[in-house]
Amino acid sequence: MSKREGNASARKRRPDSDQKTEDFVSQSAVISAFRVFQQELDTRHDKYERLVKLSRDITIESKRTIFLLHRVTSVPNVEEVLNEADNKLDGVRQKIGQIAEELRGEDIYQFHKAFTSGVQEYVEAVSFHHFIRHRTLLSLEEINAALVFIKDETVVIKAPGEIQGACVLTFQVTSTDYLLGVADLTGELMRMCISSVGNGDMETPFELSNFLRDIHDGFAYLGNVGPYEVSKKLHTLRQSLGKVEDACYMLRVRGSEIPKHMLADVFSSRTAVMEQDEEVA
């Protein structure tokens, strides 16, 4: 902080020295106005950068959680993995708490672009976690309810008599971020479906396909009302749904007939075809 101010004042001094004395008065008015702007913009940009950094950390941690959660199809003790993921998600929530801290007294939407991708990734991770445990969709309210932070009391204690309730921070995930996160979730569910087939699990794919169909119907119901980014995701969602439905179809038609390793082959070739489609589109 102090370093930045030092830089700023060094920069400020330069134009003063080479300005002509006759228009000193008028120039200094303009220059001093711009100094105020400089400070204001710098403060804003700094905050933005800090938020971007937090958002990146959240993205990385959430992605790792998702990778971890993908292991549930192949390990015997599901609960252990889920608890580990829970711990990781707690760490992510801490970071979101820091975002909430940064945004205290600010307009959330002014800096929304800085952290939207991180929040979406968090929604994806936390709803994936929730799905594996409860087989339902985590609601926006439940997500937001988990994002209430009690601020460190060490600062507050200096002013005795202050109640802890005064320093509760909340972070609200917007409905758009929620939707985009859920749309990403479908991709993870598709991967989970394919890998559970590979592991010889014949139940999960059908559950997943029902769930994905519900989500797809939900997005179709929103249609064009939603923001532009949401309708973009709809295309990918449809592809994921197609893959899962195909998988279920295969299982139904010849599930028990062919050995499992060949089943995996069938899916991987199918996936390859899908990816070609994507490139064309």
Added chain:
Amino acid sequence: MSVTEMFSHIQGFLSADQEVREDIRKVVQGLEQTAREILTVLQSVHQPTGFKDIPNKCLKARELFSTVQIHIGELRTKFPVEQYYRFHEHWRFVLQRLAFLASFVVYLETESLVTREEVAKILGTEVNREKGFHLDVEDYLAGVLIMASELSRLAVNSVTAGDYGRPLRISNFINELDSGFRLLNLKNDPLRKRYDGLKYDVKKIEEVVYDLSIRGLAKEPEAGGDK
């Protein structure tokens, strides 16, 4: 909560949001209309006849700004005050234009740079975010930059109209602005792109001043031979 319930819940959010946007768009259209009218009034300063009664034009423009204030007052009521930046994109463009028009009027009147407070007062907005509908500092700066290119045009046209003193004054003013902007650490954003254009305005005006001074016209306030 089932998936279907969740989505119809969100659908409610989204359509409420869209209604707000629709309302905002209507008011912004009104604002754009008024901004065009003000621009038309001010454009006539580029014509030789318009040079003679600049104060009159400014007065007329000032009158039109009262309509702007009404529109902005209306716009305030269309959305919750803490969600300014959520809908910012809707009025960002027009607010920049209005900031330009306000600063142009003030320049024509006093030949000085309008302060952000003054622009806010002319437009009927607040200066600070905390107090409600405000003028974002970046929008204010963008407006000032639009004015700079307008002034480079004015410099050319004032020579055509026989006013040789004005380009010099504009040149000083723009140079001041340029050094002001050089203080800012701009990111690679729209404001920065617009600022990159400022050097062309500076160059243009310097050319005009050069042309005048090699012909010895710069110091003489009375119009020379070509009138």
